[in-house]
Structures are given as structure tokens and as C-alpha cells.
Amino acid sequence: MTEVRFRWPGRASFAIDVPAFRLEQGESVLLLGESGSGKSTLLSLTCGIVAAQAGRIMVAGTDIASLRTGARDRFRAEQIGVIFQQFNLLPYARVLDNILLPLRFAPVRRARAGDGHAEAEKLCESLGLPARVLSSAAGRLSVGQQQRVAVARALIGRPPLIVADEPTSALDAATQDSFLHLLFAQVREAGSSLLMVSHDERLGSRFDRVIHLESVVNTQGADA
Numbered sequence: 001m002t003e004v005r006f007r008w009p010g011r012a013s014f015a016i017d018v019p020a021f022r023l024e025q026g027e028s029v030l031l032l033g034e035s036g037s038g039k040s041t042l043l044s045l046t047c048g049i050v051a052a053q054a055g056r057i058m059v060a061g062t063d064i065a066s067l068r069t070g071a072r073d074r075f076r077a078e079q080i081g082v083i084f085q086q087f088n089l090l091p092y093a094r095v096l097d098n099i100l101l102p103l104r105f106a107p108v109r110r111a112r113a114g115d116g117h118a119e120a121e122k123l124c125e126s127l128g129l130p131a132r133v134l135s136s137a138a139g140r141l142s143v144g145q146q147q148r149v150a151v152a153r154a155l156i157g158r159p160p161l162i163v164a165d166e167p168t169s170a171l172d173a174a175t176q177d178s179f180l181h182l183l184f185a186q187v188r189e190a191g192s193s194l195l196m197v198s199h200d201e202r203l204g205s206r207f208d209r210v211i212h213l214e215s216v217v218n219t220q221g222a223d224a
């Protein structure tokens with residue numbers, strides 16, 4: 001990410017400016033910051049969910065900031081597995097269909113997943129989800145189980161980048177630890193890079209690098 005500038009439309013009070021930030025292939029980085037400091041905004045920029053007003057955001061060799069909306073959505077589906085804060089599962093759809101969803105918009109990733117069904121089963125097993133949950137509606141699962149489904153959905157088809165927004169915030173300390181253990185094992189097996197944001201410094205020991213948001217991002221309030 002180079003010389004990126006972003007301001008929410010109609011909001012003068014918050015802007016971010018990233019002179020330079022780089023994540024190596026296969027690297028895991030934890031980005032720490034207070035609530036409201038712009039962590040989710042930075043992830044949305046990285047994923048192309050929102051478009052920067054200036055700068056370059058290179059993901060797997062492509063400047064995501066230069067793509068138009070439709071192309072950006074397709075690029076994200078191919079290259080990035082996203083684990084949202086609230087998981088964003090389709091509650092009435094089966095767990096299996098939730099996991100396979102990103103492959104629908106991503107032919108290269110779909111080809112890598114081979115038989116998506118078999119990979120979904122394998123991921124669930126590795127993440128400690130019993131095979132029978134694959135046919136349950138996602139909304140019927142416990143929070144911890146939904147979190148694992150969100151991880152399986154992000155990992156299916158081994159996208160080069162996994163982006164995670166506070167994925168452990170709803171878990172107690174012991175569950176957090178086992179969740180992170182499983183997530184890291186799967187990310188390593190896939191050879192993906194991992195960019196996670198959190199306000200919780202205790203998560204840092206597992207990551208290759210821990211960065212404080214304010215060391216890479218300048219935030220300013222124009223009307224402050």
C-alpha cells in the first residue's frame with residue numbers, strides 16, 4: 001500500500017493516510033489499534049470493499065485501487081479470503097453453501113478447490129467442526145462454530161491473502177487460543193498471508209509482526 005488517502009464520503013471528521021505498508025507473501029501481521037482508530041477501514045481498503053481517493057493498493061501484483069467496482073469484487077473473490085467481525089454468514093443457507101459461496105464468483109479459486117465439497121469437509125474437520133454441521137443452517141450454529149465456518153469460507157480454494165477483522169472478539173480467552181491455533185495451522189498449510197486487526201495485544205505472540213496502526217497510518221479529523 002503506497003501513499004493511500006481515504007475519507008468516508010460526507011464525513012470530514014475522519015481521514016486516513018498510509019504512506020507505505022507492506023505485507024510479504026506468507027507473512028502474518030497483527031495490526032493493533034483502539035476502537036474507532038480506522039482498523040476496519042484499512043481492511044476494507046485492502047480488500048477493495050471501499051475505494052481509496054488516492055494511492056496504490058497492490059494485492060498479488062494487481063493495484064486493487066485501480067479496478068472498477070465489478071472487477072474489484074471479482075478480484076477480491078479470487079484473491080482474498082475475508083473473515084468479518086460479524087462473520088456475515090447467510091443464516092438460512094446450509095453451512096456447506098456458505099463455505100462454497102466465494103467459489104461461485106472466482107473460477108481460478110474454484111479450480112484450485114477441486115471438488116469444493118471435499119475441501120469444505122476437510123476444512124471443517126481440521127477446524128474441529130463435525131461433518132454433520134455441513135447440512136445445518138448456519139444460523140443454527142453456536143457463535144464459536146459460526147466463527148469456524150467463516151474461517152473455512154475464507155480459506156477455501158487457498159486465496160493468497162486472508163484478512164480478518166477482530167475474529168476472536170466474541171470468544172473467551174481459552175477458546176480464542178484454540179481458535180487462533182487452528183486458524184494459523186490452516187493459513188500456513190494454504191501458504192496464505194494473514195492480515196488481522198484487533199485491539200487485543202495479547203494475540204500478538206503468534207504473528208510474524210505486530211504493528212500499531214498509528215505507526216503506519218496517519219489519521220486526522222478535518223473538522224476537529
Ligand SMILES: Nc1ncnc2c1ncn2[C@@H]1O[C@H](COP(=O)(O)OP(=O)(O)OP(=O)(O)O)[C@@H](O)[C@H]1O
Pocket residue numbers: 008009011014033034035036037038039040041042199
Ligand atoms: N461506513 C462508514 N461510513 C462513514 N463513516 C464510517 C463508516 N465506517 C466507519 N466509519 C468511521 O471511520 C472511523 C474509523 O472506523 P473503523 O470502523 O475503521 O475503526 P476501528 O478501529 O475498526 O473500530 P472498532 O475497533 O470499533 O471496530 C470512525 O470514525 C467511524 O465512525
